[in-house]
Amino acid sequence: MFASHPYGIKITQALNLAEFPDSPADLYDPIRYILSLSGKRIRPVLVLMGAKLFGESDLDRVLPASVAIEYFHNFSLIHDDIMDRAPLRRGKETVHQKWNDNVAILSGDALLVRAYQELAKCPNQHVPDLLTVFGRVALEVCEGQQLDMDFERRASVSEADYIEMIRLKTSVLLGGALQMGAIMADAPSAQQELLYQFGEAIGIAFQLQDDFLDVYGDPADFGKQSGGDILSNKKTILAIRTESLVRGDDRNEFNLLLSSDQMAPLEKIDRMKALYLKLSVDQYAEELKVRYMELAYSKLDRIEVDETRKQELKDLAQALLDRTR
């Protein structure tokens, strides 16, 4: 998504320059492999944009923090894919699928250590603050992943619990990436905090958009068959809102759809979408997304830098939220 953005190109160059030993092959090959799968590079781009916003002109100084964030993100993908038993990532085999669980555990661990080694390359005066933000965010991402797994076993999840889970699992890392950029540009802490909150709100909107696209996205754009979340009974914002609204016959229909493992996939998707339409949950999800976008913009408005500097963050937010895949 941002791989062709000038910042994305800079980051890809930095990732390509990174050296990993050849041996032990099963430790370092998986790291080279996951980094070579072309991700969106959103998070490392945010580090650079956060620094640029507060006037940092030499982005090369900021690159190690940017690489650290990308390493952390890929570490979390390797380990999450084991836990979720996901066979594919970005259309390619996941690490545990291509090698095995042990290789995925250990190469993920090594990549997390490498993330911290990148942080340590940043200018010494910024390292303590970077460590504080990075460590807090890293723990929150672990908490988010644990909540996500806990929710799978729960019969029902409230909207507030769901928002908190996606905040931890996804959004804090976007906010943290921006804040780390701001730290490296010596932004005052209240200003850093506003930028963090901008990223956090954008992250929640981003995940709500993901839930929406899984059902309503064009499969050709979205890169996967739509309705996958419906088929797997995933507790998305659409499912959670439906669960909170259905009454009478609609509840029977909803429960039937959740418990049916015999129904043809397309029929299950169509009948669930009919419920969504009847209860306007698609519209609700859109509105909720817009509310988080507005929250994000209200934070960005309060940041005390020239308005023209904010444009690239606005463009990025718009691109994330208008995306069809």
Added chain:
Amino acid sequence: MFASHPYGIKITQALNLAEFPDSPADLYDPIRYILSLSGKRIRPVLVLMGAKLFGESDLDRVLPASVAIEYFHNFSLIHDDIMDRAPLRRGKETVHQKWNDNVAILSGDALLVRAYQELAKCPNQHVPDLLTVFGRVALEVCEGQQLDMDFERRASVSEADYIEMIRLKTSVLLGGALQMGAIMADAPSAQQELLYQFGEAIGIAFQLQDDFLDVYGDPADFGKQSGGDILSNKKTILAIRTESLVRGDDRNEFNLLLSSDQMAPLEKIDRMKALYLKLSVDQYAEELKVRYMELAYSKLDRIEVDETRKQELKDLAQALLDRTR
């Protein structure tokens, strides 16, 4: 082992003071659990001794680095136990056994992040050097674990490869712990390096002693049935040396013992021990251990501090290597 040493008590107090959130329970309960299993506390004690050696009088200043090392060690135990499918650790259920693999992966990850958070609490001027040593050692420990797993699948392993594996998997962390203490006492880097090398050599001797005790230790002292390594065909220094020496009928006997899964355990142990005796591999392992001890002492000798200051490290080395369990 050092849990009742004054330093060990200090460390246990620090570990008890550490706060982990109550929720998500499956993320933080396993961390509290593994830390509560009374380990030897060797590594965190080494951090304090490394600082003391170079004149640090306020050990409370050094405690966060000490706790970081203990967290890292326990993170690696949680993940190694998954990979090795170990059911027990320190006589208690391992984390993946008591909960499940996913819980063990994620709580291990969180504990590694917490280790870095402890490092970040150290005085700012030391943080960059601490991160350098900690990161290098952490990656080497991952490499050692990978080599250990690689060796299991290999028909034969040379003594040099084995020593390199235990150096990475075990010894670098002992050396690194000492060096981190030295860093915090502002020791010159050449002196830090000597102390690191002392720890590394002691670590290799320590592991060789472990191999020896598994066969020749008193089960009552050692806390587990002796001969476990023989029964599982583990490539210990004793097995590797035997493999390199056996000829003729002895080779047939050795191969028979390795391939026999029908033989009574005690018979297999006795017949393997007879081979060890015939080839004097027990004596060889002892001598090799002594050589690494002497190497360690030669490094300690060259450290330029008052000889009386070195006594507690000598006592510790002696305790580690005279141990019967």
